[in-house]
Amino acid sequence: MDLYRVIAGRDRRFDGDFWFGVTSTGIFCRPSCPARTPKPQNVRFFPSPAAATKAGFRACRRCLPDAVPGSARWDLRADVTARSIRLIADGVVDREGVPGLASRLGYSERQLHRLLTGELGAGPLALARTQRAQTARTLIESTALGLAEIAFAAGFGSVRQFNETMHEVYGCPPSQLRRPTRMLSGEIRLKLAYRPPMDVAGLLRFLGDRAVTGVETYDGTVYRRNLRLPHGRAEVAVQPAEGHVAAMLRLADARDLAPAVARLRRLLDLDADPDAIDTALAADPAFAAQIQAFPGVRVPRAVDGFEAAVRAVVGQQISVAGARTVLAKLCRDGLFPSPAELAELPDEAFAMPVRRRETLRALARAEIDLSLGADRDEARAALLALPGIGPWTADYVLMRALGDPDVLLSTDLGTRHGAAALGLPTAPDELTAYAERWRPWRSYAQLRLWRAAL
Template sequence: MELDFERCYRAVDSRDGRFDGWFFTAVTSTGIYCRPSCPAVTPKPENVRFHPTAAAAQRAGFRACRRCRPDAAPGSPEWDVRADVVGRAMRLIGDGVVDRDGVPGLAGRLGYTERHLHRMLTAELGAGPLALARAQRAQTARILIETTDLGLAEIAFAAGFGSVRQFNDTIREVFGSPPSALRRPKRGPAASEASEAPEPGAIHLRLAYRPPLHAESLLEFLALRAVPGVEEADATTYRRALRLPHGTATVELTPTPGYVAALLRLSDVRDLAPAVARCRRLLDLDADPVAVDAALAEDEALAPQVAKEAGVRVPRSVDSFEMAVRAIVGQQVSGAAARKVLSRLVPPGAQLFPSPEEVLALPDEAFRMPAARRATIRALAEAVAGGGLDLDPGADREEAVRGLTALPGIGSWTAGYVAMRGVGDPDAFLPTDLGVRRGAKALGLPDDPKALDAHAARWAPWRSYALIRLWRNA
């Protein structure tokens, strides 16, 4: 990744928080790396080095600033936008694939050799997959140290370290102090994502985002589509159960000015990193709303709404298979009817949406829908369970759409909806959707699908965000 020195330095000089997570500032005179908005004194240009990732700064021998907490910055929006191998790799590393399956597992998911993958990531990001995963483990460890009463040895293995010694060495290297020192009371700024008063059995976090965040649209969208027994949302908070690699969890997400307050209850603390990644993905917290809104506001039809509701995000999902089932069930039925049908797929008291294997085991009477739609859901479950269809965050988006439309009963609308909310494509568009066409007409845009699709080309690569705004105008 090429970083323009003058542009980066201007962002640091103005302490521009919009660039937090885009790059990291390393200062040779102090040996510390920071986020661009760090309130410390602006360093001299000759003492500054810029790195695309925290892992690259660590690899160059710098330790994290204890004041601005650069590891708590929002993630780079580039990894959500990019559909190439590097973007897919970063999404999978964020979901904990390296910690669970090692670099061979990551390389296998992406279809490259370990050596070639390491070469690509190092060239683009200044660090290979092991270093990138190590930086994430250090962040996870710090959160657990500050927010739980777990012993340090337990935290070491929960965060994914292979030994206590490796844990101690990494924390000293990254944060410039031993793990025990991180448990001392802090007077840190609100930028820290750790709660100051941890509760037994729960982990409180502050999930950073780039302002503005239009929280009302997120919560309204999720509340209207909440599946009874699995999730619920009101005007302030979204709650649901999560299926994670090592167990289950419940989460409560409450948007506030500056951060989203998250309350996590994990059955296995090893799942902290993937749980945080999925919550961030659900609320689209790594987006760059200023860039998105600026692009959409160039269209005179959208400009007034962008000015009125700045920072509208794309509500995504914590489980792509679940989202695909929801899309299939939601075809040509009302939202209320779809929620009722979906809730009947959830075993009483289960809270979790069924996995592909559990869906395949359900009897016919559990599917309160036409037989053809039931067959489509079973075909989807079989394809995902068998590995023939990848809908995970690191999936190839074009291949995912092709795989979905190859299944009986899945057309372009369903595949596009899953691409947007399940796989995370920021540039999906549904010109045939009735709500989208009504919203377009209300704004004076063409409501004929073909003409609307042609007009929407000017919104690339942010058509998913335009789609959400059209729905809000329907």
């Protein structure tokens, strides 16, 4: 790929895939930066904002290169680097340090540093430090919190470290980043970027159709829900906007901003590459008309892996409406139960057959890693080892909780109805064989099959 041609064309499709620094100004930008295109001899390319900062470049305050969609390759891949990126985005380094991140992944700190530096040009600490700076900038621009409060909320160990990092990344003291706008007490309003096109309405409708009373609501435009985050609970709301998804957050603890944003981005599949996905699927005439009418379909994911697994088990062989009713009885105080809370619920809280109730309790006690950094193959095997969980349930969890882009639920009744509507094979074995042409995007084909079944 000719990266210089990409930045000369200001191609937004590549935002988040690479960054470029300009040696004559000392600033680094995203590929779509609207500033004048620099001369080729003055351009350096970087695989991450952390690598650009490490090389001495400051973030452009016009295009905000740290506030772009993440690279779609981290969802496509399931290796240690991809799992590390997802965990760092969720704030694991801030909460547990690099030793905690390495322990979760089963690697030594040295091995992990070598892997990330080799691919991203910076180690886990530098990557987390750049994210802290972005979190701090967001809090400065969108809240009335004092700068000292913001420093510790963003994960910095001291105000001095905060000031030095912000000056290094943005080229100015933190106070200069504050915008003179009216801020509502307790609210943080953000613009969540994505690569266009995106069928935001279709995604929110999918979530709204499955909204659990007391936890989620959807009014046809705004999707709202409560979240359980590392330092407390939160209320979030998202809705379509021009060129982005508008989000409003109310956090019990400002330290949860980074994990809240990471989980919202995962829920809405905002880092997907719709051009690559739609181009691949449109090669099949069965999808061509639907892709033209509804480009940029995303896979609705999850804010919590255990919650997604509970939803999958409850949804076995019952309607969406029936599952919503059952799930609402499991929830208390507007939140999905944690594994420990679900395991302690009395029998009468489970409005379902005894065997399914015991499957949920076994799931709660199994301590299966369904986090953003989980190994997909290991998670699937652990799920299948539980009584009452078969391939459909395990694969549904992989698609929605772990972000596997290549899942096909060929035995699902809705899938088969959608296949029939599109003139495709409906027998599970035949449909599975036919769907080989959709790799590695079968999860996106799955959503289109469900849509065709409506």
